[in-house]
Amino acid sequence: MRGIAALLVLASHCRNFVLVDFGNSSKGIFDYLVYIPTAYGHEAVIVFFVLSGFLISRSIMQRRGESRWAWSDYIIERLSRLWTPLLPCLLLTFVLDASAIHFTHAPFYRGTEAQFHSGPLGAPIALNAATLAGNLLFLQTIFVPVFGSNGPLWSLANEAWYYVAFPILICALGSGRSGSAILLALTALVLVAGQVSGSSILTLWPAWLLGYGALITYERATRAEFQPNLGHFLTLGICSVAVLSLPLTRRVPQTITDLFLAVIVAGWVVLSTTARPPNVAGRHISRALAAPSYTLYLSHFPILAFLSATCLGNARQNLSWWSFGEMAAMFAVAISAAILLYLPFERRTPEVRKAIIAILSKQPLQK
Numbered sequence: 001m002r003g004i005a006a007l008l009v010l011a012s013h014c015r016n017f018v019l020v021d022f023g024n025s026s027k028g029i030f031d032y033l034v035y036i037p038t039a040y041g042h043e044a045v046i047v048f049f050v051l052s053g054f055l056i057s058r059s060i061m062q063r064r065g066e067s068r069w070a071w072s073d074y075i076i077e078r079l080s081r082l083w084t085p086l087l088p089c090l091l092l093t094f095v096l097d098a099s100a101i102h103f104t105h106a107p108f109y110r111g112t113e114a115q116f117h118s119g120p121l122g123a124p125i126a127l128n129a130a131t132l133a134g135n136l137l138f139l140q141t142i143f144v145p146v147f148g149s150n151g152p153l154w155s156l157a158n159e160a161w162y163y164v165a166f167p168i169l170i171c172a173l174g175s176g177r178s179g180s181a182i183l184l185a186l187t188a189l190v191l192v193a194g195q196v197s198g199s200s201i202l203t204l205w206p207a208w209l210l211g212y213g214a215l216i217t218y219e220r221a222t223r224a225e226f227q228p229n230l231g232h233f234l235t236l237g238i239c240s241v242a243v244l245s246l247p248l249t250r251r252v253p254q255t256i257t258d259l260f261l262a263v264i265v266a267g268w269v270v271l272s273t274t275a276r277p278p279n280v281a282g283r284h285i286s287r288a289l290a291a292p293s294y295t296l297y298l299s300h301f302p303i304l305a306f307l308s309a310t311c312l313g314n315a316r317q318n319l320s321w322w323s324f325g326e327m328a329a330m331f332a333v334a335i336s337a338a339i340l341l342y343l344p345f346e347r348r349t350p351e352v353r354k355a356i357i358a359i360l361s362k363q364p365l366q367k
Contacts, residue, residue: 001047001051001265001268001269001272002047002048002051002289002290002293003286003288003289003290003291003293004044004289005044005045005047005048005051005293006044006289006293006294006296006297007289007296008037008038008040008041008043008044009041009044009045009152009297009300010296010300010331010334010335011037011038011041011331012038012039012040012041012042012044013041013118013152013300013301013304014038014304014327014330014331014334015034015035015038015327016116016117016118017116017304017305017307017308017312017316017330018308018312018316018317018323018326018327018330019034019035019316019317019318019319019323019327020115020316020317020318021115022035022039024318025318025319026318026319030319031319034319034324034327035319036248039247039248040244040247041118042247042254043244043247043258043261045155046204046207046258046261046262046265047265048155048159048297049155049158049159049162049204049207049208049211049262050207050208050210050211050214050262050265050266050269051211051265051269052159052162052208052211053162053166053207053208053209053210053211053212053214053215054211054212054214054215054218054266054269055211056162056163056166056211057166057170057211057212057215058215060074060166060167060170061170061215064170071167074167076353076356076357076360077353078160078163080349080352080353080356081349081353082138082156082159082160083136084345084346084348084349084352085294085295085298085341085342085345085346085349086136086156086298087136087345088341088345089150089295089298089299089341090132090135090136090147090148090150092299092302092303092341093147093148093149093150093302094127094132094147094148096149096302096303096305096306097109097125097127097148097149097302097305097306098127099306100305100306100309100310103310104309104310104313106308106309106313106314107314108120108149108305108308108309108314109124109125109149109305109309110124111123111124111125113314115316116314118151118152118301119149119151119305120145120149120151123145125145125148125149126144126145126147126148127147127148130144131144131145131147132147134147135147135153135156138156138157138159138160138161139157140153140154140156140157141154141157141200141201142157142201148302149301149302149305150298150301150302151301152297152298152300152301153298154200156298157201158200158201158204158205158208159208161201162205162208165205166208166209166212169183169186170183183209187205187206187209188206190202190205190206191203191205191206191255191259203255203258204258206259206262207258207259207261207262210262210263210265210266211266211269213266214266214267214269214270217266217270218269218270218273218274221270221274222274226274227274227275227276228271228274228275232271233271236264236267236268236271239264239267240264240268243257243260243261243264244261246260291342291346291347292338292339292341292342292346294346295338295341295342295345295346296334296335296338296342299334299337299338299341300334300337300338303330303333303334303337304330304334307330307333308330311326312326
């Protein structure tokens, strides 16, 4: 799920850099076949939040249940996970953005191109030290803009502060029924506050918490020895199609569709974790898709922006076999670059974590 979500985000941005909006297309069969599958970049981010809520809350609750919870361990674990791929991707963003601005003077980087919906808008990109520091502290969209052209970094601020908020609430409220009820009430209040203020950190917090809801449901299903059958998957599949059709109609507020989608994703998490484990080939494919997904998410946008500026002159085109080939080429370049960045950095996150622990405890590194 995580790997497919990352590919959907990449496909969405590839299409937006190469092709005109669907409203300006010829609306032929080929257009529908390309535009519809690439229309769910934002929805894929909701998948990330639910999965993160499930996995992070599971880790926290397990440690609390085993009396192994420690804020220091948790902070080191989360920061090493976030920073190890982020640092090289921020450097990549600076190099590509600065090069494109110097050699092409592309208008995209000035924030004047509203047609690039995920790009900078209203102001030139920020590549200064203050913005870099703010992004390293996950303050983008709060006190500073995202660094350079890397618009997808907005969600990283959400993720980081959810990591902080959840264990604080759990430690304060406890994990019993009363604590869960209070947490549910607070979530509803946060959703309303986010809707009023327009803060994505608040409006998307319930999606992350639904990952925790999936964890509670999964644990109860496991104790009851629940085994999903084909009917469960078909029912959830039909519901998924219905929810994913809502953004295409543009008649339902995005906050509502995001919440509906998060419920559906939480359902998929429960069914997939309680179902029979995949065979060896399935596990290998799953790990191959998921492993570089975080690096792909962090690195793809400045790569696409650079390619658009240097190879396409920031000109978007109507769909044709030629422009479809350009999309495919940019897609392949972004994936290849992500894998090259993943191997020396994200893949070594456990080693980085051990090194940090050794430095802080002043103990020699052990092989």
